[in-house]
Amino acid sequence: MRTFGNAYFLLALILCCDLLVGQNKEPYTASYIMEWGNKDTIGIETFTLYKNQIYGKAVHGFPENYVRHFDIKYDTVNGSIRELNFLYNDVANTSLSIDSKTGFLPYRFYAKLNDGLLDFKSLQKGSKENDSGLTRIVHQTDGYHFNGDWIPIIAQFEWLVSWFLEQDKEKIGGLKFINAYVGLYDLQLERINKKHIRFWSNISESIELYLNDDGRIENIDGIGSVWNLNIHRVDPVDIEHYTDRFKDRPTIGDPSPYETISATIAGAAIEIDYGRPSIRGRKIFGNIIPYGEIWRTGAGAATTISFDKDIVFGDQKVKAGKYNVYSLPTEDTFTLILNSNLDAWGSVHLPEFDVARVSMKLSKTSKKSDKFTIEVIEMGKKGMLRLSWENTISEISFTLNN
Incomplete structure (x- = not known):
């Protein structure tokens, strides 16, 4: 009887988890093109969202040309990030770690939240965790919902939209936006209408998220925001097919010295x-x-x-x-x-x-x-x-x- 009891308990737990993740029950894969305000393609991203995890790959042209592999795990109840891992790779050979020309990019960046402490670690190429190439930044917080960067991981918006729609609310505040080097800032999501959600943080102007009939992000208007991006969804693409377009581009570095x-x-x-x-x-x-x-x-x-x-x-x-x-x-x-x-x-x-x-x-x-x-x-x-x-x-x- 105990065996059957444990089995029923496990089945109930699985069903409960599936109810919590709702729309993310089946794997969802999408690609997005990121354009700066002058219509210059500055990034292409492909990701898969499944239950409480997003993982994928992006090629970026700012502050220099690189490929980023990412994996982010979320708390399905409050929507916050539990664990984050970024690998920065050479755009000419995406199996190799980047040797940053600008000095702005590490080869690995990761973070974990434990007991109210958010621990970020950034590793430069050739370093180990006990070397001087390790930069460690700790923030005190119960949770954070979006990680800012030179170029954002677009999949983060998709996760937040999916989670927000499940809450069935017109507005959710009290969320947190973080840039590890700059700090924590307030973040809120607001439903403007059925196909329009506003992402707002006091570190950036509002970003408008436009959805399709399935409740997935179709376009993102970030013009005037901290990133100044126009973003639109395309059919899933293999990022490896687009790295050649980026490897010969001039390195931008800091565009606003x-x-x-x-x-x-x-x-x-x-x-x-x-x-x-x-x-x-x-x-x-x-x-x-x-x-x-x-x-x-x-x-x-x-x-x-x-x-x-x-x-x-x-x-x-x-x-x-x-x-x-x-x-x-x-x-x-x-x-x-x-x-x-x-x-x-x-x-x-x-x-x-x-x-x-x-x-x-x-x-x-x-x-x-x-x-x-x-x-x-x-x-x-x-x-x-x-x-x-x-x-x-x-x-x-x-x-x-x-």
């Missing part, structure tokens, strides 16, 4: 650090940078400005110190925002820390600026802060608060 500018205006020392994105064939304002939404005024980590004396921007006094720089562009106006929350990642703006919001003079020019450029210009006892990108110039004068 950081720059520091310094100036002395009427005895005040001013310094600005910022990432400098390029147009790369895209329409910028009103597209990549949506009108009416806060922009980080650069790329990557937050743009910062520091000055060692009190300054007056327009008619607003700002005490000496260091501030994050944001802006609010519209078709007709450009507002400069200085914010004291220096711990925030570039795309994370918390308005309660704003110390100044001032209108800048907005003008158009026929001469395009390919790279986003910030200048501090001396004008006698005054200074001018100028932002230039595409065919837009924004300026504001400032003086010392004597």
